[in-house]
Amino acid sequence: MSNGWTVPGYTEVRELGSGGSGRVVLAVHDGTGTAVAVKYLSDRMREDPAFVREFRAEARLLGGLVSPYVTQFYEYVEAPDGAALVMELIDGVSLRSVLLESGRTDAEAALVVLKGSLLGLAAAHRAGVVHRDYKPENVLVAADGSSKLVDFGIAANRGTTPGVAGTPAYMAPEQWQGQPASPTADVYAATATFFECLTGRKPYDGANFAELAVQHIEAPVPETEAPEAVRPLIRRGLAKRPEQRPENAEAFVAELEAVAVAAYGPQWEERGQRKLAALAALLPLLFPSAGGAAAGTTAVATTSIGSGWAPGRGGWFATGLALVLGAVLVFTTDAAGTPPSPSALSDFATTSPAEPGSTPTAGPSAPGPSPTASPTAPPTASPSPSGGPTPTASWSPTPTAWPSTGNSPSWSPTPTTGWSPTPTPTPTPSPTLQVTGLGVSLKPGVYRADATVSLATRGSGPVTVVLQWFLGDARGVYAVPDGTDTVVVQAGAPTTVVRSHTFPRGRGCYAGVRVTTKPAAAGAAASDSQPLVRCTDLEPPR
Structure with a gap:
């Protein structure tokens, strides 16, 4: 940014792209070494309250979306000298x-x-x-x-x-x-x-x-x-x-x-x-x-x-x-x-560098040759930074999605501490950290299934949750591997992790998931298997 402000806790590596609304930089989270994309709002746009509301609204919205097919949102930070979104860096x-x-x-x-x-x-x-x-x-x-x-x-x-x-x-x-x-x-x-x-x-x-x-x-x-x-x-x-x-x-x-x-x-x-x-x-x-x-x-x-x-x-x-x-x-x-x-x-650029030739691009929100137009005023909800002596407000998403209907309610970002994005590779857990309870339930759809993982922990530090997806021809048979999802959560209060997976057509009628953690849970693993709805000749899901 023109005033030199950067998000606390990150070291800037280089700029990936810039535009009229701001710039995007590749940065490293100091605590874990994880590379991220930081999307800064320009000084000029920060002077427009309506634009700042839109920027905050984007953070709230991204915080409610959990999908391997959507760029992961880590944190929204706002201070007197700047505002920024911290997001997953996609090497693409x-x-x-x-x-x-x-x-x-x-x-x-x-x-x-x-x-x-x-x-x-x-x-x-x-x-x-x-x-x-x-x-x-x-x-x-x-x-x-x-x-x-x-x-x-x-x-x-x-x-x-x-x-x-x-x-x-x-x-x-x-x-x-x-x-x-x-x-x-x-x-x-x-x-x-x-x-x-x-x-x-x-x-x-x-x-x-x-x-x-x-x-x-x-x-x-x-x-x-x-x-x-x-x-x-x-x-x-x-x-x-x-x-x-x-x-x-x-x-x-x-x-x-x-x-x-x-x-x-x-x-x-x-x-x-x-x-x-x-x-x-x-x-x-x-x-x-x-x-x-x-x-x-x-x-x-x-x-x-x-x-x-x-x-x-x-x-x-x-x-x-x-x-x-x-x-x-x-x-x-x-x-x-x-x-x-x-x-x-x-x-607004997000993660990939600008492109050569007639269409410079800088990632998830690069305009390329297709301008985006919006003649209307932004939503009337007016979130405001939290007061008090803390100079930087930082907000991270919660497991629940933002309400899906009506106007967005007013929202004030609150200071957060101890946050870190999904690290790569997985950080080594604290020796005192324990996973005391692990469970999973599977809700099948036509071609997909939603897994809900419940996690109980003791101690502090990051816990890696690994979901292995399978297809099979009978309940409880995990015959054909079909991908893996990895989620990192912080130990503390009981945690729920929800992940969705879409299965290929015609390779088995039973969806299965096996869940393990690092450190290992007391029961080692949890699993569930359910028939997909498209297989109508099978027994209905439990």
């Missing part, structure tokens, strides 16, 4: 970078991107949150081909009416019209990004906001430009009416898996992830671990009008509406050269 590149380098991906790789980010959206939708700004800039691709969803800067609670906001090229018809925030709008934006992965172009190419609005509201879905096997997903996801789309991201994942297996076989996901990893490997200097120099993050989008389509009778009315909306959007888009609106956090 934005999907926008991949598309700029390769032009497009094949269908299997595109399906992998869509599935991973849909699972991130599903976590948000279960918490009652709508992202509202899904686009290639907000999807990070790691070296192994996995992907994570980032940047919840203009997210809103489901059913609220925060106004017209988003990135025009990916906004659903109802989003242009200012209708209440809905998961179906996120499904639309994810499908538009999927289309771009497949074809190398956005679904609609209006030359300005007005043309884009009319095209999204009325123009036919360009499904014929995509491979025939995945056209049902394009047709469903880009449907003009929200009720014609899957109701949320989780429902869309089920449809995606059915289409993918039918078209490309049961190994489509493994092949697609390898292909995506190969594309990311073409951009080694853009990974945070590469140590490249940072660059700015502001770029102006350019679009061109297509041919062969003109609005009908209803479209001309939509054109008039869109001209008004477009005019508002033009004057509130940071990428167009004017100061950003309070809600436009998407020009």
Whole structure:
């Protein structure tokens, strides 16, 4: 920051990117040596109370999301001289970078991107949150081909009416019209990004906001430009009416898996992830671990009008509406050269370094060639820093999600001590630390299961909780390993850890999880096994 303020307890390594709203640096947590991404709010934006409220709101929202497909939030810190979000550092590149380098991906790789980010959206939708700004800039691709969803800067609670906001090229018809925030709008934006992965172009190419609005509201879905096997997903996801789309991201994942297996076989996901990893490997200097120099993050989008389509009778009315909306959007888009609106956090870099060429990017919230516009005022809730002599306020998430409906209540960050992000590698526990109780229960879904782990400890220090996922053909049979989740918690009061896992299609009807801890629990391990709902011929879950 211009005033030199840094988050206490962290040593800055280098800048990853910067923009009109602030900058992002790679830093190391002094207590554990863990590398993190610190997202600083600029001095200019800190002078705008509405923007600061949005920044705090993003911290609250991220604190309620726990998913391996969403960038993990560690801490929000606010002091008289600055404000910052401390987040997981993803050693990856934005999907926008991949598309700029390769032009497009094949269908299997595109399906992998869509599935991973849909699972991130599903976590948000279960918490009652709508992202509202899904686009290639907000999807990070790691070296192994996995992907994570980032940047919840203009997210809103489901059913609220925060106004017209988003990135025009990916906004659903109802989003242009200012209708209440809905998961179906996120499904639309994810499908538009999927289309771009497949074809190398956005679904609609209006030359300005007005043309884009009319095209999204009325123009036919360009499904014929995509491979025939995945056209049902394009047709469903880009449907003009929200009720014609899957109701949320989780429902869309089920449809995606059915289409993918039918078209490309049961190994489509493994092949697609390898292909995506190969594309990311073409951009080694853009990974945070590469140590490249940072660059700015502001770029102006350019679009061109297509041919062969003109609005009908209803479209001309939509054109008039869109001209008004477009005019508002033009004057509130940071990428167009004017100061950003309070809600436009998407020009904020988060973890990956700026990209070369025409589209500099700096991670989860890099704008790339698609500006985010938000003409409306931010929520009215006005959280304020806690008073008292402590100069720095620091807030960390709790296991429970933020309320999913209504306006966000006022909130005051309170000082925290002894916090550390998930360390890598796992820190050595204190010799006096004990895990005295361990239990797990599994709630199955159609293709996924939610594990709730209960933990009782004695002493102090970090406890590593390891969840090993399995599939099997009978209850209690843990035959086919299907991944591992690791969570680090602090010993003390009884703790509950909740993790979700999505299983591949057609590899067994029983979901299983085995939980162990470091240090080991008194009973060594806990496990549970339940039949997945899709196997209707089996006994119902207990």
